[in-house]
Amino acid sequence: MTETASRPTLEAVAARAGVSRATVSRVVNGGDGVREPLAERVRQAVEELGYVPNQAARSLVTKRHDAVAVVIAEPEPRVFADPFFARQLRGISKELTAHDSQLVLLLTEGRDDHARVGRYLAGGHVDGALVFSLHLDDPLPGLIRRAGVPTVFGGRPGWSDDAPGAADFARTAQNPEVVYVDSDNRGGAREAVRYLVGLGRTRIGHITGALDQTSAVDRLDGFRDVMADADPRLIVESDFTPAGGERAMRELLDRCPDLDAVFAANDLTASGALRVLRERGLRVPDDVAVVGFDDMLSVAEQTEPPLTTVRQDIEEMGRLMARLLLRGLDGHGAEAGAGGAPRGVVLPTTLVRRASA
Amino acid sequence: MTETASRPTLEAVAARAGVSRATVSRVVNGGDGVREPLAERVRQAVEELGYVPNQAARSLVTKRHDAVAVVIAEPEPRVFADPFFARQLRGISKELTAHDSQLVLLLTEGRDDHARVGRYLAGGHVDGALVFSLHLDDPLPGLIRRAGVPTVFGGRPGWSDDAPGAADFARTAQNPEVVYVDSDNRGGAREAVRYLVGLGRTRIGHITGALDQTSAVDRLDGFRDVMADADPRLIVESDFTPAGGERAMRELLDRCPDLDAVFAANDLTASGALRVLRERGLRVPDDVAVVGFDDMLSVAEQTEPPLTTVRQDIEEMGRLMARLLLRGLDGHGAEAGAGGAPRGVVLPTTLVRRASA
DNA sequence: CTGAAAGCGCTAACAG
C-alpha cells in the first residue's frame, strides 16, 4: 500500500543506479561531464524503470517548455474548405518534432477567442508562436506584442509600416523585427500573367482574392506589374472562394465579352471561373485561358480541364516558419542580433502547366 | 538591477493584496471559501499585476495538465487532401476551449513517429488523448494501452474483439472500455442504397473505400444489407481517392455496362467516378445515378452535377470525442463506472439530395 | 567528475 503505480522519478533512477539525482539529470540531458561506466549504469536504470522526465518539473526550473503555439485565426469556417492549413501544419510538425518541441494548436473564431489566445500566450506556456492568416484589421498582433512571445508570421502581415498596428508592434524591444515567411505572391502572379501574354493573349482579366489579405493584394500587384495599362474593368474583386469565382467570372464576361484569358487569385476561385466558362459555352483554353494560384492538387488536378497554376510550397512554408522560430529561440533572442534575423523570408513559386492555359 | 522583467508570481500578488499565497490561490481557482472583501482585493491585485498562473508549477502539484493530445496517424499525405481533419479539429478545439484545456497536436507519418507518440503519451504530459484514423494493423493502440492514458478514438477502431490488438487493449484495467465516436456508416450506406432502389435502379454498383479502415468496411456492409444478392462484380474495391474512383468506375463499367447507379464510399471517390461517367458519355443521373458519402461541401457542391450524398457531421464528431474524454477525466476515471461509459457512440447520418441521384 | 542543497511557483493538508 506504499507503492502507487505512479511513474518513476529521477530519485528512483538515481537509487537504482546508485548515484545522485544530479548525475542522472546530467545523463538524461545530453550526458556531458559524466564518466562512461557511470553514465551507462544510469542509462540502464532509466531503461529498466521506463523513466520519462516530468516536463512540468523541468519547465518550472528551466523556464523552457519545448512547446510552440500555432495560432490559426480565421473567423470564417471557409478556411477549412481547403487543405491549406493541414499542409502547413504538417511542415511545422515535422520541424518541431525534429527539435523535440510540441505543437499546441490554437484555433480562433471570434473576438473573445482573441482574448483567450492573448492570455494563453502571455501566460508563458510556450516558447514561441507561429501565427497565420492575419487580416488587415486583426487585433492579434497587438495582443502578441503585449504577450512578448517570439513570433513568426505565416504570410506577410497586413499592416504596412505606417499602419497603427505595425508601429505598435514593431517598436517593441522584444520584437525588434517582424519575422514572417511568405510565398512570392507578386512574382508568381507576374509569371502567370507573363505566361498568358506569351501565349498571345491580350485581353487578360484578373479575379482577385480577399483584399484584406496581403496575399491577394500582392497577387493583384503582380498582375498590374505586367498589365500596367490594363482596362480597369478587367479586374474584379472576389474572395478566394469557388462561389466568389463564379460571380466574378460572370461579371468579367458581362463587362468584357472579348476576354481571352483569366488569372484567378487562387485555384478555388479558378475552379468557379471554369464552371461559368463552360456554362457559357466557352472553351478552355481555346477561347479563354485560365491560370490559378496555389497548385492545390485536390482542386487543380480535378478541374476540367486540369488547371495551369502557380505552385507555392505550402509545407515548406510551415517548416521554414518553425525553423526560424526555433533558431531564434536557440540563439537566445538572436532575432535582435547583429545584422538581425531576416525580416521576411519569401519562398519562390513555380508555374505548373496543365491544360487550362 | 534587482527586478527582472519576469512575470509576477502568486507571492507578488499576495504581497500586494496583503494576504497569504494560499488565499490568492483560492481566489484564482474558483474563489470558494474566501470572504468577499478579501477576494475582491485579491482580484484587483491580480488585475494590476497582470498575474497569470504558471501552469508548470501548477501541474507539478496537481498532476493535471489541462491539455489533451490529438493524434492523427496517417501514413499517407493523402489525408490532407481533404478537409476532414480540419473540421474535426475545429469541433475538438471548441469543446476543449470551453473546458480550458489545450490541444496538443501529434501528427505521425511512420513507424518511428509512433514510438515518439508512445513516449509522449507515456510521459504524462497530457490528461488524455483523442486518436484518429487507425488502420487495421496500427501499432498505436498497443502503445496507448501501455501509456495508460485515457483515450477516445475517432471512428470505430479496426480490431475486432478477437483480434490480437483488441484483446491486448481491452483487457487492461486502465482501459476497461474502448471508447469511440463514429458515424453510422452502415446505416448511412443502407439509406443511400435504398434511395437508389427507390429511384427504380436495379443494377447498383459500389466502389468501396480502403478496406483496412472500418468506415469502408461498414459502408460496404450497409450496401450488402440492401443488395444482399447483388452480382459480386458490382462491387469494386478502391481507396477513397478521386484517382481510385476513376479506376474503379472504369472497371465497373467494363464489367457491367448495364449499370444504372453507383454508391461510392466517399465524395472524393464519387467525383472521380463522375468524371469517368462523363468521359464515357453517360448522363448523370439519367443513365447512371451516383451517390457519395461525407457531404464534403468543397467536393459535393462542386461536382457536375452536384452530388447527392450521405452527410456525416464531422465537426460534431470531434466535439463529442472531446466531450466524452473530458467527462471521463472530470469523473475521475468514470469510464470504469457502473454501467460504464458508452463503448461507442454512433452519430446519425442524413441523405442530402442534390442532382446526381 | 560527482554529490549535496537550494529552490522554480504552486496547491493542499493542517492548524489557528
Added chain:
DNA sequence: CTGTTAGCGCTTTCAG
C-alpha cells in the same frame, strides 16, 4: 475563513 507548512520532480550552483 485564512495563514503556515510541506513538498511536487527537476535543474543547477557550489563544494568536495
